[in-house]
Amino acid sequence: xxxxxxxxxxxxxxxxxxxxxxxxxxxxxxxxxxxxxxxxxxxxxxxxxxxxxxxxxxxxxxxxxxxxxxxxxxxxxxxxxxxxxxxxxxxxxxxxxxxxxxxxxxxxxxxxxxxxxxxxxxxxxxxxxxxxxxxxxxxxxxxxxxxxxxxxxxxxxxxxxxxxxxxxxxxxxxxxxxxxxxxxxxxxxxxxxxxx
Numbered sequence: 001x002x003x004x005x006x007x008x009x010x011x012x013x014x015x016x017x018x019x020x021x022x023x024x025x026x027x028x029x030x031x032x033x034x035x036x037x038x039x040x041x042x043x044x045x046x047x048x049x050x051x052x053x054x055x056x057x058x059x060x061x062x063x064x065x066x067x068x069x070x071x072x073x074x075x076x077x078x079x080x081x082x083x084x085x086x087x088x089x090x091x092x093x094x095x096x097x098x099x100x101x102x103x104x105x106x107x108x109x110x111x112x113x114x115x116x117x118x119x120x121x122x123x124x125x126x127x128x129x130x131x132x133x134x135x136x137x138x139x140x141x142x143x144x145x146x147x148x149x150x151x152x153x154x155x156x157x158x159x160x161x162x163x164x165x166x167x168x169x170x171x172x173x174x175x176x177x178x179x180x181x182x183x184x185x186x187x188x189x190x191x192x193x194x195x196x
Contacts, residue, residue: 006034006055006057007029007032007109009055009057009081010029010032010055010109011029013055013081013082013083014028014129017128017129017130017132017133017136018125018126018128018129018132019125020125020126020129021125024123024125024126027119027122027123027126028119028123028126031111031112031115031116031119032055032109032110032111033109033110033111034107034108034109035052035054035107035108035109035110036105036106036107036108037059037102037105037106037107037108038102038105039102039103039104039105039106040101040102040103041101041102042100042101043061043085043100043101043102044085044086044089044096044099044100045096045099046066046095046096046098046099047095047096048089048095048096049089049093049094049095049096050087050089050090050096050100050113051090051112051113052085052090052110052111052112052113053083053084053085053090053110053111053112053113054078054083054084054085054108054109054110055082055083055084055108055109056078056079056080056081056082056083056084056106056107056108057080057106057107057108057109058080058105058106059079059080059102059103059104059105059106059107060077060078060079060102060103060104060106060170060171061077061078061079061084061100061101061102061103061106062075062076062100062101062171062175062179063075063076063078063086063098063099063100064098064099064101064178065097065098065099066099072178073178073181074175074176074179075098075179076179077103077167077175077179079170083133084100084108086098086100087134087137090113091113091134093113103171103172103175116130147159148180148181153180153182153186153190154190154194156180156181156182157182157187157190157191157194160176160179160180161194168191173187173188173191
């Protein structure tokens with residue numbers, strides 16, 4: 001495999017969580033299929049059960065919650081080099097409370113719950129890899145919860161710029177404002193005044 005090979009990129013991420021043996025990697029690599037999606041496509045709708053785990057090769061996606069008054073709350077973004085999907089719906093195989101959509105044209109590797117579940121039952125280290133990925137995700141969710149509840153608008157904005165400065169060029173600002181729990185006017189003011 002070369003550095004441009006999608007499976008090589010996936011293997012680097014997997015190895016961050018858990019090194020796999022040659023046999024384990026061979027089995028794991030075999031369950032992933034290429035998939036592409038157009039811009040602004042709903043991959044998973046609220047009420048649907050997430051069928052796929054995605055590894056993002058290209059593009060930007062977001063998960064969001066839609067209130068009864070049609071107000072959206074952006075929960076998380078995914079982009080190249082990360083996993084994507086509605087994690088709780090996928091892992092528990094229950095209906096999603098959220099939507100997952102592509103913000104840009106996107107390309108992925110994806111697998112199904114049944115394929116991954118079978119491998120987790122067959123290979124303990126694959127199960128551990130998924131557990132570690134979920135643990136890192138949970139740690140990030142808890143950290144973000146503190147930011148949303150305890151930080152000022154400017155502090156939330158600064159944290160975002162420090163953690164992921166590239167998102168300002170990748171993601172429309174209205175979605176970043178929603179992600180931070182800010183209105184568009186406040187976000188625009190911070191964009192013009194805050195420097196790192």
